[in-house]
Amino acid sequence: FFSLHSLIPPVPYRPCFIPPPLPAPHTTHLQGINLEFRTMDLMMEASNPKGYLSTPGPDRNGEHMMGTTIMAVEFKGGVVVGADSRTSTGSYVANRVSDKLSKVHDRIYCLRSGSAADTQAVADMVAYYLDMHSVEVDTPPAVKTAANLFKMITYNNKDRLLASIICAGWDAKNGGQVYSIPLGGSIVRQPFAVGGSGSTYIFGHCDSEYKKGMEQKECEAFVSKAIAHAMSRDGSSGGVIRLAIITENGVERKYIPGDKLPFMKDE
Amino acid sequence: PPTPNLPRSAARPGHSSGEMMMMGHGHEAKENPRTQTTQPIVTGASVLAITYADGVMMISDTLASYGSMARYKSVQRIGKVNDGAIVGASGEFSDFQYIKDLLEDLTDEDFDTADGRELSPKEIHSYLSRVMYNRRTKVNPLYNQLVVGGFDTSKGESYLGCVDMYGSTFKDDIVATGYGMYLALPLLRKGHDKKMNEEAARKLLEKCMTVLFYRDCRTINKYNIAKVTGSGVEISKPYSLKTEWGFKRFVDPHSSE
Numbered sequence: 359f360f361s362l363h364s365l366i367p368p369v370p371y372r373p374c375f376i377p378p379p380l381p382a383p384h385t386t387h388l389q390g391i392n393l394e395f396r397t398m399d400l401m402m403e404a405s406n407p408k409g410y411l412s413t414p415g416p417d418r419n420g421e422h423m424m425g426t427t428i429m430a431v432e433f434k435g436g437v438v439v440g441a442d443s444r445t446s447t448g449s450y451v452a453n454r455v456s457d458k459l460s461k462v463h464d465r466i467y468c469l470r471s472g473s474a475a476d477t478q479a480v481a482d483m484v485a486y487y488l489d490m491h492s493v494e495v496d497t498p499p500a501v502k503t504a505a506n507l508f509k510m511i512t513y514n515n516k517d518r519l520l521a522s523i524i525c526a527g528w529d530a531k532n533g534g535q536v537y538s539i540p541l542g543g544s545i546v547r548q549p550f551a552v553g554g555s556g557s558t559y560i561f562g563h564c565d566s567e568y569k570k571g572m573e574q575k576e577c578e579a580f581v582s583k584a585i586a587h588a589m590s591r592d593g594s595s596g597g598v599i600r601l602a603i604i605t606e607n608g609v610e611r612k613y614i615p616g617d618k619l620p621f622m623k624d625e
Numbered sequence: 626p627p628t629p630n631l632p633r634s635a636a637r638p639g640h641s642s643g644e645m646m647m648m649g650h651g652h653e654a655k656e657n658p659r660t661q662t663t664q665p666i667v668t669g670a671s672v673l674a675i676t677y678a679d680g681v682m683m684i685s686d687t688l689a690s691y692g693s694m695a696r697y698k699s700v701q702r703i704g705k706v707n708d709g710a711i712v713g714a715s716g717e718f719s720d721f722q723y724i725k726d727l728l729e730d731l732t733d734e735d736f737d738t739a740d741g742r743e744l745s746p747k748e749i750h751s752y753l754s755r756v757m758y759n760r761r762t763k764v765n766p767l768y769n770q771l772v773v774g775g776f777d778t779s780k781g782e783s784y785l786g787c788v789d790m791y792g793s794t795f796k797d798d799i800v801a802t803g804y805g806m807y808l809a810l811p812l813l814r815k816g817h818d819k820k821m822n823e824e825a826a827r828k829l830l831e832k833c834m835t836v837l838f839y840r841d842c843r844t845i846n847k848y849n850i851a852k853v854t855g856s857g858v859e860i861s862k863p864y865s866l867k868t869e870w871g872f873k874r875f876v877d878p879h880s881s882e
Contacts, residue, residue: 425693425842449693449842450804455875555693593693593842598870611877615870 365518368487368510425594427556427585428458428469429564430526430536431577432549436605437526437534438574440581441469442556442589443597454597459611463488465604466504466527471554472541473520480511480521501527505537505545513543524551528604550580556588556595563587574603578612579620586619665717665768667691669702670843671805672713672772673833675817676783676798677826680854681774683711684830686838687863688845689718695845699863703849707732708857710746710775712753715802716790717768724767727756746775746784746853750794758792766790770802776853783853801833804841809833823852835866 425446430439441458444451458470460478462485470477484507492499505525512521526536538551552564564584572580582599589595599614614620667689674683689697703713704725712728714721731752735743744752750773760766771788786796799813816829827850838844846868851860873880 444842446842451840451842454839455870455872455878457878559694591695593690593695596842598875613876617868617870 365511366514368483368507368514425556425592426458426471426554427560427588427592427595428471428524428553429557429581429585430469430524430551431568431572431581432526432534432536433572433574433577435534435574436465436528436603437536438577438581438601438603439467439469439524439526440585440599440601441554442585442595443600444589444595445474446594449593451596456597457600459600459602461485461609462504462525463492463499463527465498465529465606465609466501466525467602467604467609468504468508469524469526469553470521472522476519476521477523480508480519480523483511484508498529500529500531501525501535501537502529502532505535505539505547508537508539509543509545512539512541516541516543522553524553526551526604528606530606534604552584552588554588554595556585556592559591560584560588574605578603582614583620586621589619665720667696667718668768668843669700669715669718669721670841671801671803671809671834671837672702672715672770673802673805673809673813673830674713674772674774674785674800675813675826675830676774676785676819677821677823678819679823680776680852681711681783681785682823682826682830682850682852683713683772683774684834684848684850685713685715686834686844687847687849688843690843693842695843698845698847701849701860703851703860704728705851705858705860706749706775707735707743709743709778709853710749710773710784711851711853711858711860712749713772713774713802713851714769716770720767720769721771724753724756724769724771728753745777745779746773747777747786749773749775750784750786750788750796754788754792754794757788757790761790761792772800772802774800774851774853776855778855781855804837804843805833808836808840812836831866835868838866838868 426442428441430437439459443455445453445456460468460470460481462468462481468481470481484504487507488499488504491503508523508525512519522541523539524536525539528534536548536551538546538548550564550568552560567580578601581601585599598616601612603610669689670686672683672685674681683703685702687698687700688695689700702721703711705711706728731744753771753773757767768790770790774785776783785798785800786794787800788794798819799810799817801809801813812833813829830850834848838846846865847863849861849863
């Protein structure tokens with residue numbers, strides 16, 4: 359499955375393993391300013407040498423990127439996750455109805471941003487390992503386990519991947535949980551997380567609208583309104599809003615079409 | 626038209642302008658090669674235009690993007706020149722505003738001359754192509770693709786053409802800029818008929834703009850449509866179009882049906 363030339367697999371630490379000296383801090387986070395989205399945008403621009411093509415058109419040399427807006431919120435009985443549906447190649451919309459909510463296990467989903475190829479591959483790998491693991495322990499896997507698998511792959515292969523992922527779900531031990539695994543491969547648990555290029559437009563909105571102890575319906579409204587705002591301003595986000603509500607009882611998927619977005623003030 | 630000269634102190638902050646004014650203009654290029662417009666900052670997306678039975682119809686969206694950000698969402702990218710012509714622009718928005726000022730000066734001259742004649746759309750097209758080519762030669766282009774459309778009342782004919790940032794000009798019945806060149810032109814060519822009526826022309830242009838809204842990241846669903854006929858220029862207020870998101874595979878991409 360992992361050939362000599364491909365990625366380093368997520369192997370658990372062994373007792374005799376001596377971690378190497380920490381490398382220089384990853385330059386995406388510079389003096390407290392989060393440049394993550396800029397790195398993605400720069401990557402997108404780097405793949406077409408003139409940032410604004412004087413003869414415009416689809417970026418045939420660039421890989422599919424998901425300039426995107428993704429979001430996950432924890433509530434008492436589970437999590438609400440949401441994303442837009444635009445996959446762009448340069449400024450061409452390659453897929454206007456993509457599904458960025460990927461199931462890695464029955465009650466664990468991941469939200470993908472960055473390179474479409476990288477994130478699809480990593481999510482497939484995590485799904486494979488989780489499947490194995492859940493058979494070995496004979497219980498559904500913990501969300502923390504899934505999140506750490508993401509971390510192991512993205513951290514150990516940080517020089518080769520452009521993947522920024524939010525892993526969220528429900529498990530019996532700790533209920534609803536949201537974990538953010540950004541570009542460098544760090545893992546952070548948060549009550550709610552936003553990601554992707556569109557997230558920069560809604561940090562303020564989310565910080566002011568978020569309340570502790572929201573119910574499921576309130577969380578749904580919070581997520582869809584925030585994503586709608588981000589789609590309204592970010593050129594790399596758009597299309598429809600896909601929501602998934604993950605609880606003990608299962609996963610409910612919702613679809614908000616592009617002409618029925620929650621707020622549409624006079625633009 | 627004279628290229629606007631920035632005060633010398635703008636290019637070299639820290640120097641007082643009094644000192645600068647003593648220096649001759651010959652030093653300009655050597656010391657401060659003008660790099661005013663090598664990359665566009667605030668940009669507009671596609672403009673489409675076609676000729677039809679009564680004249681010319683042009684449509685654009687109302688967005689001026691700031692890189693990937695949809696920053697100014699109620700901007701008009703089609704301007705009236707005189708009662709017989711309109712100009713639409715994609716690319717750098719500030720350069721379009723400058724071009725509108727130039728055209729306003731021209732129209733004012735016409736008004737002052739008061740000889741009962743105003744510039745025909747062909748003359749405006751020719752003037753703009755000289756301006757664009759001149760700027761290109763000085764390696765300080767106006768970063769636009771312009772669409773010039775109008776109705777020449779003296780001849781009773783429609784006129785439609787385009788000029789780009791290099792000064793290349795084309796006169797045609799169907800014109801598109803930006804992503805419209807790739808996505809809309811084939812649709813326009815298929816559906817166009819010189820003798821189509823206003824309703825059909827409008828529907829065709831709107832269909833193409835919807836496709837562009839689906840497939841161009843730098844667009845929004847808010848448009849201006851303009852027409853020039855024998856009775857003058859009309860530019861609509863901004864309006865939106867219906868979009869389709871209800872296909873089964875859209876709602877559930879993983880469905881097995």
